[in-house]
Amino acid sequence: xxxxxxxxxxxxxxxxxxxxxxxxxxxxxxxxxxxxxxxxxxxxxxxxxxxxxxxxxxxxxxxxxx
Amino acid sequence: xxxxxxxxxxxxxxxxxxxxxxxxxxxxxxxxxxxxxxxxxxxxxxxxxxxxxxxxxxxxxxxxxxxxxxxxxxxxxxxxxxxxxxxxxxxxxxxxxxxxxxxxxxxxxxxxxxxxxxxxxxxxxxxxxxxxxxxxxxxxxxxxxxxxxxxxxxxxxxxxxxxxxxxxxxxxxxxxxxxxxxxxxxxxxxxxxxxxxxxxxxxxxxxxxxxxxxxxxxxxxxxxxxxxxxxxxxx
Numbered sequence: 475x476x477x478x479x480x481x482x483x484x485x486x487x488x489x490x491x492x493x494x495x496x497x498x499x500x501x502x503x504x505x506x507x508x509x510x511x512x513x514x515x516x517x518x519x520x521x522x523x524x525x526x527x528x529x530x531x532x533x534x535x536x537x538x539x540x
Numbered sequence: 541x542x543x544x545x546x547x548x549x550x551x552x553x554x555x556x557x558x559x560x561x562x563x564x565x566x567x568x569x570x571x572x573x574x575x576x577x578x579x580x581x582x583x584x585x586x587x588x589x590x591x592x593x594x595x596x597x598x599x600x601x602x603x604x605x606x607x608x609x610x611x612x613x614x615x616x617x618x619x620x621x622x623x624x625x626x627x628x629x630x631x632x633x634x635x636x637x638x639x640x641x642x643x644x645x646x647x648x649x650x651x652x653x654x655x656x657x658x659x660x661x662x663x664x665x666x667x668x669x670x671x672x673x674x675x676x677x678x679x680x681x682x683x684x685x686x687x688x689x690x691x692x693x694x695x696x697x698x699x700x701x702x703x704x705x706x707x708x709x710x711x712x713x714x715x716x717x718x719x720x721x722x723x724x725x726x727x728x729x730x731x732x733x734x735x736x737x738x739x740x741x742x743x744x745x746x747x748x749x750x751x752x753x754x755x756x757x758x759x760x761x762x763x764x765x766x767x768x769x770x771x772x773x774x775x
Contacts, residue, residue: 481649482649482651482652482653483651483652484652484653487653487655487770488770488771488772488773489768489769489770489773490768490769490772490773490774490775491768491774492774493775494774495773495774495775509768513767514644514647514770516649517647517648517649517653517654518770
C-alpha cells in the first residue's frame with residue numbers, strides 16, 4: 475500500500491495537473507503525488523510503500539492468530 | 541604535418557616566383573601555384589587545404605496563426621518566484637526543444653517549500669514583450685513585463701515590499717491559456733514599481749509594476765503542458 479508523505483511544509487500548495495487543481499496533503503491522490511515527486515524529488519511529497527503488516531488491519535489479524 | 545604544410549606553402553610561393561621570373565609573365569607565375577598544388581596533392585595524397593565542411597545556417601518556415609483559430613492578446617494570470625529558490629538554471633536554452641521547455645525547475649529543498657505566488661491582474665493590464673536586439677554578431681534577447689494592480693491596502697504594501705531588490709522569474713498564463721516563462725533563474729527580472737492614488741474619484745488608484753531585462757539567450761519561453769508548478773493552478 476502506497477502512502478503519501480508531505481515534505482517541507484508543503485500542505486495546501488496547489489498544482490495544476492492535467493487541467494485539475496491538486497492540493498498537496500497526506501490524503502491526496504497517490505498518482506498525483508507520484509507525478510509531483512517525479513518532477514520535484516525531495517521537495518514537496520514522497521510516496522512510500524507501506525508494508526501491509528504495519529497497517530491497522532494487519533495488526534488485528536496478527537493478534538487473532540496469536 | 542603542420543611544418544610540412546608550411547614548407548609546401550613556401551615552396552609553392554617560390555615556384556610561382558621562379559616561373560614568373562623565368563617566363564617574364566606574372567600571370568604564368570600565379571597560375572603555376574595552384575597547378576603545383578594540384579600536382580603535389582595528386583601524386584602524394586597530401587593536401588595543403590583541409591576540407592572542414594562549411595557551417596551553414598538553416599532557417600525554418602514561420603507559419604502565421606492558422607485560419608479559424610483565435611489569436612487573443614494579453615495575459616490572464618501572473619505568478620512570481622524569487623530566483624534564489626532555484627538550485628539550477630531554469631529555463632535554459634538547452635531545454636528549449638521545438639519552441640518550448642518540458643523541463644521542470646530544480647528547486648531548493650527545505651521548509652517552507654518553494655512556490656510561485658500569484659499577482660492578481662487588474663483590467664486586462666498584463667502584457668509581456670520581447671525583442672531581439674543588436675547587430676549581427678552581438679544579438680541577444682530583451683524581455684519585459686508590465687502589469688497593473690488596482691487598489692491600495694496594507695496587504696498590497698506588505699507584498700510589494702517583498703519585491704524590494706528581489707529578482708524573480710515570472711510565469712504568465714496568456715489569454716489563450718499558454719504558459720510562458722519570463723526571465724530566468726540565471727538572470728531574473730527586476731521590478732520598478734509605482735503607485736498612484738489618482739486625483740479624483742474616477743481616477744484609477746493602482747499599482748504599476750514594470751520589469752525589463754536584456755541579455756537573454758532566448759525570448760520568453762512557452763512551457764509544455766506536462767510541466768507542473770507549485771502555486772500555479774490549472775484554472
